[in-house]
Amino acid sequence: MQIHILRSETNTHQAYTLLEGETTLLHALTHIKATQDATLTFSAGCRASVCGTCAVRVNGKEVLSCAYKVQDGDVVEPLHYHPVLRDLKVDKYQATKTLTKSTAWLHRFTEASLNHKDEKRTERQTDCILCDACYSACPVYAVNPDFLGPFALTRVYRYSIDKREDDTKTLIANIQTNGVWDCTLCGECTMVCPKGIDPKMDITMLRGDSISHGYSDPNFATQNFGFDPNIKF
Amino acid sequence: MKDVLIIGSGGAGLSAALSAKASGASVLVVGKAYPTNSQTSMAQGGMNAALANVEEDHISTHITDTIKAAHGLCDEDMVRKMCADAPDTIAWLEHIGVPFSRLTSEANKRYEDNNVLQDNDTLSSELNTKNPQQSSIHTIAQRQMGGASAKRACYAQDYTGLKILHTLYDTCLKENINFLEEYYLLNLVTLDGVAKGATFLDIRTGEIKQIHAKSVIIATGGYASLYHGYTTNAYGSTGDGIAAVLRAGGAVSDMEFIQFHPTALKHSSILISESARGEGGYLINSDNKRFVDELKPRDEVARAIFEQLQKGKEVFLDLRHLGEKTLMELLPQEVALCKLHEHIDPAIELIPIKPVAHYSMGGIEVDTALEVKGIKGCFAVGECSNAKVHGANRLGGNSLLEITAFGKFVGENAYKYAIYASNKKIEERQLQQDKKEIEAIYTKENLINFYEKRLDLGKLFYEKVGILRDNAQLTQAMEEVIAMQVMQKKIGIADKSQKNNTNLIEYLEFSNALLLAPTIISAALARNESRGAHYKIGFESQDDEKFKQHIVLQWKD
Numbered sequence: 001m002q003i004h005i006l007r008s009e010t011n012t013h014q015a016y017t018l019l020e021g022e023t024t025l026l027h028a029l030t031h032i033k034a035t036q037d038a039t040l041t042f043s044a045g046c047r048a049s050v051c052g053t054c055a056v057r058v059n060g061k062e063v064l065s066c067a068y069k070v071q072d073g074d075v076v077e078p079l080h081y082h083p084v085l086r087d088l089k090v091d092k093y094q095a096t097k098t099l100t101k102s103t104a105w106l107h108r109f110t111e112a113s114l115n116h117k118d119e120k121r122t123e124r125q126t127d128c129i130l131c132d133a134c135y136s137a138c139p140v141y142a143v144n145p146d147f148l149g150p151f152a153l154t155r156v157y158r159y160s161i162d163k164r165e166d167d168t169k170t171l172i173a174n175i176q177t178n179g180v181w182d183c184t185l186c187g188e189c190t191m192v193c194p195k196g197i198d199p200k201m202d203i204t205m206l207r208g209d210s211i212s213h214g215y216s217d218p219n220f221a222t223q224n225f226g227f228d229p230n231i232k233f
Numbered sequence: 234m235k236d237v238l239i240i241g242s243g244g245a246g247l248s249a250a251l252s253a254k255a256s257g258a259s260v261l262v263v264g265k266a267y268p269t270n271s272q273t274s275m276a277q278g279g280m281n282a283a284l285a286n287v288e289e290d291h292i293s294t295h296i297t298d299t300i301k302a303a304h305g306l307c308d309e310d311m312v313r314k315m316c317a318d319a320p321d322t323i324a325w326l327e328h329i330g331v332p333f334s335r336l337t338s339e340a341n342k343r344y345e346d347n348n349v350l351q352d353n354d355t356l357s358s359e360l361n362t363k364n365p366q367q368s369s370i371h372t373i374a375q376r377q378m379g380g381a382s383a384k385r386a387c388y389a390q391d392y393t394g395l396k397i398l399h400t401l402y403d404t405c406l407k408e409n410i411n412f413l414e415e416y417y418l419l420n421l422v423t424l425d426g427v428a429k430g431a432t433f434l435d436i437r438t439g440e441i442k443q444i445h446a447k448s449v450i451i452a453t454g455g456y457a458s459l460y461h462g463y464t465t466n467a468y469g470s471t472g473d474g475i476a477a478v479l480r481a482g483g484a485v486s487d488m489e490f491i492q493f494h495p496t497a498l499k500h501s502s503i504l505i506s507e508s509a510r511g512e513g514g515y516l517i518n519s520d521n522k523r524f525v526d527e528l529k530p531r532d533e534v535a536r537a538i539f540e541q542l543q544k545g546k547e548v549f550l551d552l553r554h555l556g557e558k559t560l561m562e563l564l565p566q567e568v569a570l571c572k573l574h575e576h577i578d579p580a581i582e583l584i585p586i587k588p589v590a591h592y593s594m595g596g597i598e599v600d601t602a603l604e605v606k607g608i609k610g611c612f613a614v615g616e617c618s619n620a621k622v623h624g625a626n627r628l629g630g631n632s633l634l635e636i637t638a639f640g641k642f643v644g645e646n647a648y649k650y651a652i653y654a655s656n657k658k659i660e661e662r663q664l665q666q667d668k669k670e671i672e673a674i675y676t677k678e679n680l681i682n683f684y685e686k687r688l689d690l691g692k693l694f695y696e697k698v699g700i701l702r703d704n705a706q707l708t709q710a711m712e713e714v715i716a717m718q719v720m721q722k723k724i725g726i727a728d729k730s731q732k733n734n735t736n737l738i739e740y741l742e743f744s745n746a747l748l749l750a751p752t753i754i755s756a757a758l759a760r761n762e763s764r765g766a767h768y769k770i771g772f773e774s775q776d777d778e779k780f781k782q783h784i785v786l787q788w789k790d
Binding site: 024033034035038039041042043044045046047048049050051052053067085086089091092093096099100103104105106107109111112113114115116118119122123126127128129130155158159162164165 | 267404503574727
């Protein structure tokens with residue numbers, strides 16, 4: 001079987017032949033590098049879907065190389081919206097920066113006795129491995145590179161509903177600009193998450209929380225439905 | 234110049250960074266990947282702390298269990314320190330927001346009732362009297378692990394390492410810790426046996442850089458991926474930091490003690506957590522018979538499985554009786570991995586398994602402050618270091634504890650050292666030397682493909698330096714490793730690119746593996762006894778008179 005990998009040096013898809021049989025894409029890439037072409041460059045780590053290193057796009061859809069089974073004719077390309085360093089290896093700096101910008105951490109600890117139900121409220125969100133698949137799938141980045149993005153907002157949501165967080169106000173305040181209101185709720189992020197996380201839902205929830213903290217959707221606020229005394233007729 | 238340079242950005246490095254920073258140090262964390270890519274993310278089962286949330290437990294019992302599993306090769310003071318620090322370390326992780334699994338309300342109520350009883354009997358655990366502020370950690374769920382006499386491992390489903398690592402990372406961002414990602418460690422920079430910094434290859438640009446610091450912490454992880462193809466470890470666990478310490482004149486110890494995890498998936502060597510057995514899973518052979526107590530320490534269970542395989546039988550992990558609901562609640566990651574890599578649904582089918590290399594107990598020889606023997610101002614923590622808490626066999630749940638508890642400890646120690654350390658920059662001799670060496674690799678002939686040799690080395694180690702060893706095979710393995718080292722002259726790199734050359738990085742990682750290989754074999758050869766993970770045919774018993782000691786190795790000038 002044959003797969004086609006986008007090479008950065010030539011900006012063309014290079015064909016590689018693999019033996020028939022079931023194999024993960026990561027195994028195939030490792031095999032190609034070891035036996036056919038040592039210049040093929042990609043990132044890899046744990047082989048077990050938990051280190052978040054090996055996300056790429058296959059036939060236009062984000063997958064973890066270690067969890068995707070290769071099909072004949074697959075087209076393999078690097079993640080979107082990440083500067084390509086070489087072949088499938090990308091620079092995650094810009095994406096990682098969204099965690100800092102959105103202040104996705106526990107701001108002020110307060111003593112709270114968590115129970116099993118509380119654990120379940122953030123179980124899914126904390127499965128995130130920062131593979132950047134959602135970031136690559138998010139169409140907002142095509143128009144707004146400063147968007148905080150799905151994984152950072154999911155992480156903010158996860159801390160904001162943690163009973164140990166005593167400063168939800170600051171967390172909510174920090175996601176108003178380029179944040180929850182910039183999302184189009186298209187759900188592409190949810191579609192590609194290898195961990196089954198639903199950033200679209202988390203962002204929707206954060207919108208609700210934003211409103212209860214006194215914020216409103218700026219897309220509505222800019223529209224002038226009332227009388228404006230500055231307008232001269 | 235930074236006070237503390239931390240090399241390695243897994244759980245140990247991040248814990249050290251946070252504690253050094255909290256002490257007042259300026260900190261730089263340098264790693265060959267992104268922090269959340271590290272091996273820590275793969276730790277599944279849990280982290281030990283005698284909280285007694287589920288049943289009676291005491292720090293003293295945790296100490297006893299750990300010492301027992303170590304088979305006489307640990308430093309009991311270090312074990313005491315680690316186990317005594319465990320509840321506070323859990324409290325610290327709780328404080329930064331780690332999403333631990335929690336007890337159900339019924340179990341919680343049971344605990345509270347018990348606690349009232351305990352108070353009446355003035356039997357309250359060490360915790361309650363010591364620090365009443367820690368009360369919220371009492372809802373953390375705890376599970377059984379092998380070799381533990383109580384349900385002691387705190388967990389977050391079967392993603393414990395992942396969730397601790399990511400919370401540490403979030404906290405590092407909060408504390409504004411400086412990171413340099415994709416910097417590959419080449420060598421430590423020392424002057425008259427004192428650490429002054431380290432040299433790195435900037436993977437993105439291909440440039441070689443020297444970073445100076447008043448103190449250095451090595452937190453680069455273990456060397457089990459030397460067993461390439463026969464390990465649960467990520468590709469990058471090649472012992473880079475340990476090799477750098479050897480080159481810089483430091484010492485290593487207990488290198489022969491490599492833990493084999495009993496249950497890796499048969500075809501992919503992907504880990505299935507010990508918690509699967511802790512939650513009630515059985516091991517059965519192809520005759521449908523159980524053949525070992527599943528909750529014994531890992532060395533004994535791994536050997537029992539290996540013996541079955543040698544008899545030509547297959548071995549399976551049986552989780553069917555736990556039922557789908559329990560499996561999805563407690564072991565969701567395992568279920569997904571089995572389905573993906575073995576086409577097995579553990580709720581209705583048997584999981585084919587084999588034991589593979591999982592953890593290196595040995596490593597950089599350190600003192601009780603975790604300072605490296607032979608290099609002043611250089612510290613080592615986590616799997617790369619031999620803090621002598623695991624001895625001949627590590628207990629499940631003690632490695633996440635070690636990296637966080639000792640990570641915090643070493644951060645403070647390195648800062649204390651840095652306060653009085655000289656901040657005079659030294660010449661860039663190491664930098665010049667490393668530049669030459671890397672250039673030489675580019676111009677070297679490439680007659681032999683090292684990727685093939687990497688596979689050969691992994692197979693050689695699994696077969697001859699594996700679960701059951703004997704001196705004839707060890708000697709053969711040593712000869713083959715020496716042959717490979719000679720062959721190295723003919724091994725170069727096929728990719729001549731300056732930037733983002735992962736071929737070069739993998740070459741350097743393989744070189745480190747080849748450098749460490751003889752230390753493992755020679756220590757295994759010298760240890761004519763069986764102890765913990767080191768089991769030698771012809772010497773099946775433990776010989777305390779001759780071998781209740783650490784084998785420490787250092788390069789001669």
